[in-house]
Amino acid sequence: MEHNKKPLFELKPWNRGITDEELITDLKGVANKLGKNTVSYQEYDSHGRCRSHTLEVRFNSWNNALVKAGLEIGRKVGFTKENLFENIEEVWIKLGRQPHQDEMVRPLSTISKGTYSRHFGTWRKALEEFIDWVNDEEAYSKKTANKTVRIKNSQRTPRNPSLRLKFIVMRRDRFSCNHCGRSPARDVEVILNIDHIIPWSKGGETRLDNLQTLCQDCNLGKSNLREKNG
Secondary structure (H helix, E strand, C coil), X not given: CCCCCCCCCCCCCCCCCCCHHHHHHHHHHHHHHHCCCCCCHHHHHHHCCCCHHHHHHHCCCHHHHHHHCCCCCCCCCCCCHHHHHHHHHHHHXXXXXXXXXXXXXXXXXXCCHHHHHHHHCCHHHHHHHHHHHHHHHHHHHHHHCXXXXXXXXXXXXXXXXXXXXXXXXXXXCCCCCCCCCXXXXXXXXXXXXXXXXXXXXXXXXCCHHHEEXXXXXXXXXXXXXXXXXX
C-alpha cells in the first residue's frame, strides 16, 4: 500500500486572526513561488493563503501591501475615483434605481464589482461614497448647468446635458417618465431620455428648470407632434 500519496481532500489553513506579518510573509511566498518581483490580485487569489481583498483592506491598498513585502508595484489601476462613480451613474440611469453589486457586469457595467471592492473595501462603501460625491457635486452642477458657450455670435448653454446633469434631472424625476410614469425599475424595456421642455432649437436652454425625464416612446411622440405642428 502506498502511504506517500497526496490526500484527496485537504483542510485549508484557518485564516481568522492572521497577523499583518503572516499576510506579508504569505505575499512574499507567492512572489517567490512564481519567480516574480511583483504579484497581481489574480495571482495572489490563485496561490495565496487568503484573498487579495484581505490584504487590500488590511494595508489600505494592494500597492501598500506590495511595498511592505519589498515587492515592486505592478501596473497602476487604470480607473480614477471619478471614472468609478461615473460608471455607477450610468448603470443607475439604465436601471432607473440603485444597482446591486451582482449587476455590475457587462454589458450593463464596464467596470466589475471586484474593482469597486478593491478600491473601497466593499460595494456598500462604494455606494456610500458615490452618494456623498453626487450630493457634493449637485450644487456644483447646478452652477455649471447655467454656463453658456458662444454659438454663432450668441451665448447659449450646450445642447447636450452632461452625465452629471442627466443624473440630477432623473433623480429629481424619480427615474420615471414625466408623461406616462414608466420606469426601467418596473420595466427593463423602458429607456429614459432627457428632454428640453422648450426645445433647444427654439431657444430653450440646457438648465434644470427646462429639462425633464421622458421615456424614449414619449420623447419620440413629442418630437413627432412638434414636427406636425410645425
